[in-house]
Amino acid sequence: xxxxSYKTIFVTIGLIGVILLASPTIxxxxxVPSGQQFSGIYILGSDHTLGNxxxxxxxxxxxxxxxxxxxxxxSAGYYSCNLKLLNESESFSAPNSGQPSSIxxxxxxxxxxxxxxxxxxxxxxxxxxxxxxxxxxxxxxxNINGIDYQMNATSTWDSNKTGFYYSLVVELWLFNxxxxxxxxxDRFVSLFLNMTQ
Amino acid sequence: xxxxxxxFVSITIAMLILPCLCLSFVKATGETESIDxxxxxxxxxxxxxxxxxxxxxxxxxxxxxxxxGAVLLTQAINSYNGGNMANVTINAENARSIADQVNNxxxxxxxxxxxxxxxxxxxxxxxxxxxxSIFVFLLVLVWRRFKRSYLNKxxxxxxxxxxxxx
Numbered sequence: 345x346x347x348x349s350y351k352t353i354f355v356t357i358g359l360i361g362v363i364l365l366a367s368p369t370i371x372x373x374x375x376v377p378s379g380q381q382f383s384g385i386y387i388l389g390s391d392h393t394l395g396n397x398x399x400x401x402x403x404x405x406x407x408x409x410x411x412x413x414x415x416x417x418x419s420a421g422y423y424s425c426n427l428k429l430l431n432e433s434e435s436f437s438a439p440n441s442g443q444p445s446s447i448x449x450x451x452x453x454x455x456x457x458x459x460x461x462x463x464x465x466x467x468x469x470x471x472x473x474x475x476x477x478x479x480x481x482x483x484x485x486x487n488i489n490g491i492d493y494q495m496n497a498t499s500t501w502d503s504n505k506t507g508f509y510y511s512l513v514v515e516l517w518l519f520n521x522x523x524x525x526x527x528x529x530d531r532f533v534s535l536f537l538n539m540t541q
Numbered sequence: 542x543x544x545x546x547x548x549f550v551s552i553t554i555a556m557l558i559l560p561c562l563c564l565s566f567v568k569a570t571g572e573t574e575s576i577d578x579x580x581x582x583x584x585x586x587x588x589x590x591x592x593x594x595x596x597x598x599x600x601x602x603x604x605x606x607x608x609x610g611a612v613l614l615t616q617a618i619n620s621y622n623g624g625n626m627a628n629v630t631i632n633a634e635n636a637r638s639i640a641d642q643v644n645n646x647x648x649x650x651x652x653x654x655x656x657x658x659x660x661x662x663x664x665x666x667x668x669x670x671x672x673x674s675i676f677v678f679l680l681v682l683v684w685r686r687f688k689r690s691y692l693n694k695x696x697x698x699x700x701x702x703x704x705x706x707x
Contacts (some may be wrong), residue, residue, distance in 0.1 A: 347691060354684045358677060365672040368665045418596055420604055422587040452587040454611040456587065458605045491623040519590040 351493050378418040385425070386412045386463075387533045401510075401537045405472040406487075409535065411514060412464040415457035422519035424526055425453040426436040427467075429486060430511045431499040444528040450486070450493045469512070474539055481508035481539045499539065507538035572626055575633035579614050582640035583607065589647035598654040603643050610639035 363370075388410040389396030398407040415421045426449035434447055455463050472485035472492060482498045499508045512535040519526045545634060594600045617632035 347688065350687065350691065351684075354680060354687075358680050361676045361680065362673045365676055369669040370661075372662050372665060400619045418589070420591055420600060422584070422607075439548050449622075451622055452615060454583070454615045456590075456607045456611055456620075458601060458604050489619075491625070493623050519584055519587060521584075524584065524588070526584075538667050 362450055378417075378463050381417045382389070383417060383516060383518060383529055383531065384412075384414045385423060385514065385531050385533050386414075387467075387514065387535060388412065389541075397535060399536065399538055400540045401471055402540055403471050404467050406470045408466055408468050411453070411467045411533075412462060413455065413457065413516065414462040415459055418459055420456060422521075422526075423455050423457060423463075423529075424517040424519075426453075426515045426517060427451050427488065428513045428515070429483070429495065429497055431497045431514055432502060432509045432511075432512075433500075434497075442528065442530050444517075444532075445513060447467070450495065450516075451488050451491065471539070476508075476541060483510070483539070507540075510537045510539060511535065512537055548610035564654070572621055572629045572633070575630045575637070576614070576617055576621060578635040579610075579617065579637040579640065582637045582644065583610060583614060586610075586647060588639040589644055589651065593647045593651035593654060596651055596654045597658055598650045600647070600650070603647055603650070606639060606643050610636040610643070 361482055381488055387397065388394065389398070390408045390410075392410060397409060401407065411425060413423055413425065415423075426444070428447050428449050430445065430447055434445070453465065457463055466489075468485040468487075468489055471481065471483055472487050475482045475484070479501045480498050481501075482496070484494065484496055485493060486493050497510065501507075502509055514533050516529040516531040517526045518529040589609065590600050590603045594601070613632045613636040617629045617636065618626070621629045621633070
């Protein structure tokens with residue numbers, strides 16, 4: 345083996361060694377790109393499964409569901425869960441439309457989540473005042489987590505699905521620190537509820 | 542005469558009702574204002590907490606405290622939406638107070654972390670430069686020694702005739 349070949353080996357070892365020894369400094373300077381950044385929202389039934397989610401709702405009966413939010417943004421997030429009760433004619437946000445429902449929220453849940461953390465809280469709801477006419481059902485008061493909310497939501501009889509349908513919608517909003525405003529995160533969960541006597 | 546009496550009674554009733562209406566309006570405005578202020582404080586505090594996190598600070602404790610404030614703000618907003626004004630202002634002001642404290646702590650934590658990061662960076666860079674220099678120096682020494690022994694070995698292997706001829 346020629347001396348030049350040995351020199352090449354020494355120079356290579358030298359360069360590798362220098363890079364290895366400088367790696368702690370290089371690691372401080374180079375930011376590794378993080379993975380996909382997203383937030384999630386979910387609803388579970390009373391036994392923390394999807395199997396026991398309420399569907400047929402009666403006046404004066406309390407129903408419990410669990411509302412959860414998880415943060416995979418790579419940093420802390422300031423969330424707001426806006427809860428709305430819509431009748432069948434009121435449209436809620438179409439997926440990926442970026443637009444929330446225009447109906448004002450009944451109540452809100454504000455929370456701060458660190459990256460990778462999950463928040464889950466019970467949501468107990470009860471229809472206080474439900475009246476039925478010939479062809480329509482009308483909700484004028486609901487109770488959510490112990491607070492009564494006055495409202496006026498009328499649903500007409502759906503002959504195809506045979507029921508008076510409402511949707512309990514929870515929209516996820518996220519505070520954008522750069523712009524200084526809370527923005528709809530294009531994520532929501534909804535629960536179809538059939539009002540029964 | 543009767544007409545004047547009706548006007549007088551109407552004005553009296555209006556004078557009694559108007560202050561009540563104004564009072565309830567002012568009260569509602571006060572509650573809305575305290576919610577808005579608390580919300581604004583929360584957003585400012587969160588912005589600084591996130592900034593502290595971005596420079597490498599551990600913000601777990603700050604987020605836990607902000608969540609305490611968020612619970613109070615949630616109660617204030619939902620009570621207001623439900624028409625129960627009893628504890629709206631108190632809850633909103635407590636939420637604001639927590640947010641303001643967290644905001645100050647977040648700013649301090651961010652500044653401390655930036656200073657600490659600068660020191661850590663300088664120390665790491667210095668150690669890297671020293672370690673790399675020592676490594677290169679030792680490698681050069683090894684190379685020189687290796688080169689010498691290699692050349693000696695090569696010279697020792699030269700044939701006798703070639704040595705005489707030169």
